[in-house]
Amino acid sequence: MSTSIQLDGVTVLRQGRKVLDDVSLAIPASETLSLLGSSGSGKTTLLRVVAGFVAPHLGVVRLGDALVTERGRIVLAPEERDVAMVFQDLALWPHLTVHGNLAFGLDGKKVPRTERDDRIAAILARVGLSGKERRHPGELSGGERQRVAIARALVLDPRAVLFDEPLSNLDVGLKQELLALFRELLGERRATALYVTHDPREAQALGDRTAVLDEGRIVHLGRIDDLRSRPDLPFARMILEALG
């Protein structure tokens, strides 16, 4: 199986402190990897390194066969990486309609108008938003905005999708519903995904594997249930308690 996202020895320093410390990680194509960690553990920074918004001081990042970042240097800019991202605050452009939000990336890729509109209609139908193309983000409910955000990411058919805690502010019912939708969509498209969360249940629900990040280092990589054999680790106890 080919590797879609690969990090080797990535270290990020901020004001002399190691935010990421020698992180190495390989995510095979079509896999969803959950990245679990508490606040300040470095998980969002890791996501931003993959996206190309942060240049690590040490280490390299590859997307597929392409070297996209190497020590201190962004080789491929974010717009050239063919990855999509769902932000914590969703970052839906308020001045554009739902259609405009989805069309923006496709227009940049010079997708013909008819094909563009067909792809938008198809993904909106899939996330249950048909008929809401002309609405602005401000006219949608919280759940609908989440659906637009995932649709905007997937309509581009990207090499990988990065999720930055997109469900952190939702109630339990809506969270379950959207997790199921994310799982279906990622499965249907066989998309590679990196899903950042601080909630072990989300990590377990979505990830094929889970990486646990603590103070900038990956302290566990595998199935989340494997942590049951490591009761000696304080973070393992906390995660298992949260899972119940």
Add this chain to the structure above:
Amino acid sequence: MAAGLGWALALRRREEPFLLLAAGVVLAAVALVPLMFLGGELGKGDALRHAAHALSAPRTWALFVSSLGFATAVTVLCLAIGLPLGLLLGRADVPLRRVALWLHAFPVFVPPFLLALGWFHVFGRGGLAASTLGARLLFSWPGAVAVLALALTPVVTSLVAVGLQAIDPSLEEAALLVAGPRRTAAGILLPLVRPATALAALVVFSLAFSELGVPMFLRVPVYPGMVFSRLGGVDYAPGEAFALALPLFAVAVGLLLFERRAAGRRSFAVLGLRSREVPDLRLGHWRPVAIVFTAAAALLPVAPLAALVIDAARGHGFSELAQWIGASAWNSLFDALMAATLVLALSVVIGHAAARGRRGGVGLDALAVLAFVTPASVLGVGLIATWNRPSLQGVYGTSAIVALAFAARYGAVGLRTAAVSFSQGSEHYEEAAAIGGARFLRRLGRILVPIHARGLLAAWLLAVVFCLRDLETAVLLYPAGQEPLTVRIFTLEANGPGSVVAALSCVQVAMTAAVLAVGSALLFRRKA
């Protein structure tokens, strides 16, 4: 061919740094090069002898110290009035706060010498409340300080009021739970708004130190007046003007260092709008006093403007307006619109870079601030040294030179407004566009500019009104026969008919009010 394609590809891949470089080159051409040429002029011919002569005269330094004292006094008075007033108009339970703030703030958009003229029509010979004592006080050092302080206090009031409104409500609420409104205001709110206060003090000091119109009209000698007289008056001696500009430039560098230390990029964060409302601070038994104070602050600026209207009407100034105004109002508007549009273009690129902390953005922001705090006479002298040559008459001999000078002097006004707007929008909007495949120009045009349209419109509007009110820059550079209205009024003030000067002043005020009204209507219109 291949090299050309490579260059084009490199340009596409690095649109943001190239655009920032282009904006930086333009800003440097109008703001930095003139200052460098100013230094170069001192190396020519007898310039050093002139410099030694001018700078060794005791009167030079006496006037310099006196001018520093003048600007300091104006700043202290503005802070003394503006800080409590900003607190009252920004956060306290005073009725009609918004109206009071608008009325109080309007004079800052009017050339200060028009307010001096207005006060002359109140207290001066033949004025509405004429008295020997009033006239004597007006035409004195304290009188000039008071007139200029009343004109510039709104800078402090507005920045403090806006800064207070940007403070995270939870910080205020946490204080209110354990302390009364007075302690919350003094111990929490005012210290939190310190970067805005520092910025306001800097703006006031810079404008007061540059001011030419008020001191010259009220017969108070100031240092920038001495530079001005070497360039266009009976004391014509351009070599000495270059030398005399040097101490002013040293003050400007000092102000820039102060700004970097006391406000800098922190001012981006404090000048926003709060996300949710919190109840007004209760003033209790101090409320009646506060109401009188805010009412006085709102109504005081009306007095000199009303005096101008009355004098113009009584002396039939309005009926003679057509004979005297010429194209000056149009020149003012044209210069201001041209300059503000250039400022806006620079502000979008540099303001964004400064707000996002991009390499080069912070340095260009500092250059714009340096040009703003540099007295207009220094910048003007530098621009003359740079552009007044036969091959550049296409610029120097036209109103383009005034627009360029305005863009240099008021670039910081637009740039800072744009930077504040950009820094308050989520960076995720542009990151989402970047990851969607959009390069910088497309992100700028399709995402950033539409999302920050109001902030950018505000930047353009502020640049327009600052250019409209300018006298100090324009008076040094306007091409023959194309003087703006402020210069026309200033030159007629000495020997023109009083009622006509008052009527021309009314046109200046009306023009500014109209621009502000149209701009505000656009800024605050509801989305359909």
